[in-house]
Amino acid sequence: MRVIAFLIGIGIFSCVQTQENALRKLSSGLVECYNSSFVVLKDNHLPYTMDTFIAILRKIEDSPSFNMDLRQFTVSLLHRFRQDGIIENTESKPALGVIPYAPNSFQFYKNAAILKLIQGNALHFPNSSISLLERCALHFILSSTIDFKERGDEPTTCQTQNSQYRWKRNIDKGTGDVETLSPEELEIIKNKNNESKEGDFDPNSFYPVLPPNHPENAQYKQPMTSKCPLESGVIHTKWGTVAGGALLAGIAAALQPEKIRISDLVFRNWRLNENLSDVRVDNKWLATLAGDLAEVVIRQGPSKNLDERFQIGIEGHWNSTVSQKYYFLNEDENVEFTAAEVRGDLDGLILANTVMTWYQSIPSLKLSQIFEMYYSDRGLFNVSTRACDRRALLISVAPNDTTSAQVYAASLALEKDISTVSMSPTLINSLSVKATNELFNFIPSSLNNDLRCDANLRPFNRLAVDLTIFIDTNWKFPAIQPILTLLLENCEINKYTSNFTLINAFDGNVLINSSNNILDFYSFNETQYSSLTMFKNGFDLPKSLEVLKTREEQKLNSEWESKIGGQRSEIVLILPSATASISDSDKTFCLDRLKTLRETVPDATLLFLTPGSKDKWAETTVDSINDIVSFSNGNTKENSAQIINLVNRMKQVPRRLINTQCGASYTSSGNSESYTNYLEPSGITFYRLHPNYFYKTEEENLPTIKIQSYSGTRLTICTSRDPININATSSNCVTTDTHSETIYCPDPTYIHECKPFYLSIAANDHSYSSCNAEPERCRYPDMTKYTISYENLVCVSSASSAIISPIVYFITIMYIYTRH
Template sequence: MPILAILIGLLYLSHVEAQPAWVREDLMENCYFNWTVRDRFQRMPMTMGNLIGLIKKVERQPIAYYWDVFTMAANLLRRFQIDGLQFLPLNLGGSIICALHWMLSHSLNDTRRPEEVEGCHDRDGRHKRHAKGRNTTPDYEKSFHPLEYGVVYTDYGTVAAGQVLMGLAVRDRVANVKVADLFRDKSEIVKYLNSEIKMEGWNPIRNNEQRERMQSTVITAYYAATIAGDLAKTAAYDAASANGSQQLIGPSGTWNSLTRMGEHEQVNETSSSRLYPSEYALADEMDRVSHATHAELYGGIDGLLLAVRIKDWNSCSLKLSQILEMYYSDRGVSLNTDRVFGACNRFNLTEAYRAELSSQTHAMAYALYVESFGLLRPPRGSSIISRINESVQKVLQQYWAFVEQSKATSCGTMCRDSKNHPPAPNVDLYVIFDMDGSEQELLEAKEVVVDLVNRLNLAPMGTNRVALNISDNRRNTSTSVFDLGQEFNPGGFAFKLLKTDFRNVSSSFDFGDAMAQVRRRFQEERKFERDQNLGGTNGKVVLFVVPSSKPESSDKGVGTMENMVRDFTNDFPEIPLLFVTKDAGWDRFAKTPTCVAMRVFRNTGERLYRDVIENVPTRMVYPGCGQSISDGKDNIFIGLLVPGTTRYMMYHGSRLNGSENLVFKVKAHDSTSNLTVCWGRYVLDFGRLQPEEDGCGNTSDAKRDKKVMIELKHPCSRNRECDPIYISVRVANDFHPSKEPVCLDAATCHFPDQIQYSVRHSGMKCK
């Protein structure tokens, strides 16, 4: 295969048009012939978080476990993108395979959708569903707002995900090539490049210089496969157009969030596209859609930036999911960099490649034009080279204007201040869901839970459990139907919760029985902590979601239920009980700082996280408490800290009330890390987290073993109530991140730059 065909093929992988079903048997059978999976109302959310979660699932497959970043990106594209498919024995479900396919395969669909036609109730519109390219003549009703597929939602703009992976896939595998070498098998083009033909209106000297420069120009694969390819394709089509176009980039679009409750239920369109982005509708009709939509530009920029910098990192010890998760966070990739390197800063970062981008776009546009249209003179006169130059200059002018506008309106203020260390709670969430209520009430309540889970740090050493319990009338008990287990994918949780039919679930809800089961659950966990001699666990939160029911029980009165809540908060004071409901009757249970009642509104998930969950510290435990003898022996907790965040830990006062000389030692396991450790004591209140600092210290200042020592004499004396002790750990402001990953255990490390630390105590006694 000629080198040009390879490069053009790589470029076109970023501009995939829908293919006939018969040429792609595997994906077609799973994703297009299966109407249950194909149904647009039953798809997984199109988010970067969901894509990362599914990539993690692939990374855990035996065949993929040792793939580096380049191999993983290339194989994902070959397996799931609509061009270049290959068979890989990945044990994934049909919905996961199709979700990866739809998120990585870029195409446009300008078929008018049923909701765009007044009075049309055909939800699926199967007889009208045809994806078309940007340069074809439609023979059907056109949409006013075509759908752009192969794009995913991020907090930093919608991104064509396939192009991000393409930059990484070709970074290590395709050699650079001169433009002249691309056409060695096409004699007429070679003759043209080497000739000194004088054409009317040409300046022979100038054009010969242009030819020589063009012949010697090197096309770099990762430029061609990312942003330079986007801009070059737009310029090539503009040069070949009889009329040209004033708008050569764009448009943007808006997300729709579609939910269908059950196979035969009415379609609901939720108002919050952030929770469950399903379809991306462009702002303009197909005739005004360029070959470089904003999503393609975002993906092209990100693909280029990652391709350029990936060589600076030790890619052998990194996972693709880790790179993407850091890059699309507010702190960026912190390895070997002195500035925020992430999507939040993409438009400032791309400035460094302005000159090279211009050169690459010129060369690629010239190659694309000659390959696609031959040596025909452009319809608007002039020479091929001159016409290409004019189109490229126009495209680049609009592109850099787009960059400057984007700097001013979005990403410039979205990166986290490096001196700001927000809390990073690791919280296990237990949701008890009452299914009594109207469909709209249930949908709003589910969205609260989805919004909350989206904000949690789902990771093996982070939030590693989200359990949802509902009533089941066949067994008259609560059954755990959703447990993320090892999934760590909020998109997967949202898919299960919002797309599952709960019509067979009982509408009755017994609060007394639910509280009894919650108590039994945490009694079992407390026994497990003692048996395993644990030094600490994730914070625990119990969330009752009751859209419309009153607090009722078949055999317990309101007073008894109030006593059950009071007894639970006394026995498990560090576990908050939250009630999200529309009925004011639940307010009677919110009488202590650890019990909170909120009404169901669209921003309730955000409020729950901001006002409660974010303030829940790690539960520091002592197995000796509750035993017949509490001897004060050493106990240790080992945690992981993400640079740029703060970890808060709490020892409840009940674990201190027999202590006399209590000592805590906090240490970073990496000797090069410098941690700031602070401590303080105050009354337990989940609305307040920052300690009234009794003291702070840095591990680098410690004289021995780089430990910060916290000493408390008689912490529960007669003159002071036994308040909890809070300990916070963060990276010191003068600490610079490591150039190499320091956290390499894939089973525990969420990010490669996490810092392991330990908290050891001695002298702790409980009465």
């Protein structure tokens, strides 16, 4: 046993040599996040949301230089980016080689202990796979710190009962989202408030200034602190704000489990003490609930009477509902265990209890998948493991006796570093039980406002859209950015579902090129927007439709070249400003152009998102009631509801089934290639095949579509000639692993009289065998693979007549010439 203990000690010692983040010095890998005023200022950061976190993880996982499994990646992230307790030294003077930040706050010690029990390093982390802002976003998401420095914005940012402050302020009341002031602005404010106003009487003016050696000038002045300090290391989610470091550390500890005797960590003479010799700390507990409760025991315990309760779970609030960059605590005392840390620790422990089982079953499991499944209605492979049920899972993952025992062990491990007094092990044990009981009282009673999810997972249609947005560039960036954020976040922009393109509706130039990464939008700022739209601001619907026609034809030809037999739904969103208008002549041209577009690009659906009345754009849409969504300027809560309405309308647009023989010219060439897709449990996907691809006058060799699953998984397949919705009962449905359907138009005269063919596919079984073989193509490991193939498709378009096309072309050219 002595040999084993010696080897463990050697292992820990050798690991510490590479654990730079466990030293009381700013890690060299994190200096880049503190040596530039641009990076330090939170206004320039990416929003601290779960979408941001998952998008960065996925970007790393997809990089060519990435070569790590789940365990290696999780441990590497922890050692690369997490260093708790980094605060600014406001007394330091600017000097070459001096960075006024260091891990000097109490959070540092717990994290240092965690890193010692989760051995590893970040030597093989692919730093070049993500940008500077993305690297620093990971650091600030994972590293716990509370900044007590007074900022000067407290009158508008604090939500506390006591609004009294130490010095007068003269700050205009802010409107809209909160913005934190820069250090330079704070200095100006302080100087202005120190100046006497005209007419004020200052009795001190009768007396001379005190000499430099006067005793009063020698007194140390305590820096002013904020009544609503900033908490870092937190992530906004639909189910409450969580601490990111605990999430990651819990998973890392579970994948690399370690239980070590306290005597090997603290004092070796404790081995001779019967009550201490066998006390062991579990790294997954130290990384989550036990570690933070230990801070409560050590820091609050000595300052409270025996009958006084510990205070845990201080809540906070974000600066904005759509761009979360500052998280303000509602109180400035007893901040050892905030509400965000409670949620993060509990979630981290829940994930720690399940992740090893899934990792052993699915070696290709990705970290981004774990977080995306857990923070969703679907759950981590089942509905019993998801963030919205964290309160119900408390007892099963954290029994009271186990929790208090681990809090005791963690407190013994941290007491020598954090405590300002000396406490006996007996007292620490008693306080650990008290702190545990406080937690078990807090979680059931104080997390009631967190969003809950349905007990049963209903069938759902996940949006997958190719979204092209034409934006009226009369919009000011601060006004339109929240609208676009709400929209794109609800569209699930990622490589598995949706992508977006942002285009200037004045001249048709691209503002953000086609992207399936939400980070590309988050990093698009006001400076870039102003630069791209300078002298090019306005709204020109005819120009936008011309650009749209060209882009859609290019897309059809690209799909023909790539032999893609199916795609996302195709949606074009026009976003005019309140001042946008259209003349009668422009409207006539637009209506004619739209008619042609609907014949040549029938899958493209045009929608409007507009402030104010819908009437102005009613004639340009097929369904003016549902295809135009209006919103109010400046009301985020109302706008959020309207954006959800727009997204629900977008979900009604089916995905595209394509004849790869056609292209934009609708001239048959080559073969009709099949289309492979994946379906998650309880998911349902809707498709549409336009008559351009199956319109025939003869009844021989009728077009046929075939659906086949892999691994014998049974699918529910429904077909109809009318649109199918998720609650439809009128369609023809079968449950099978293979199904074929013949498509024809009885007695058609014109192609527009032939209805499209609609198809829905739903999964019945929980099977992930087909996605285990193709992990790069599956969003989740438990998805079912299926293929849609075609026979005897055709290429027909009512707008492709050789007689009328030149006429339409001539009219178009003449119109454009007269406008310009």
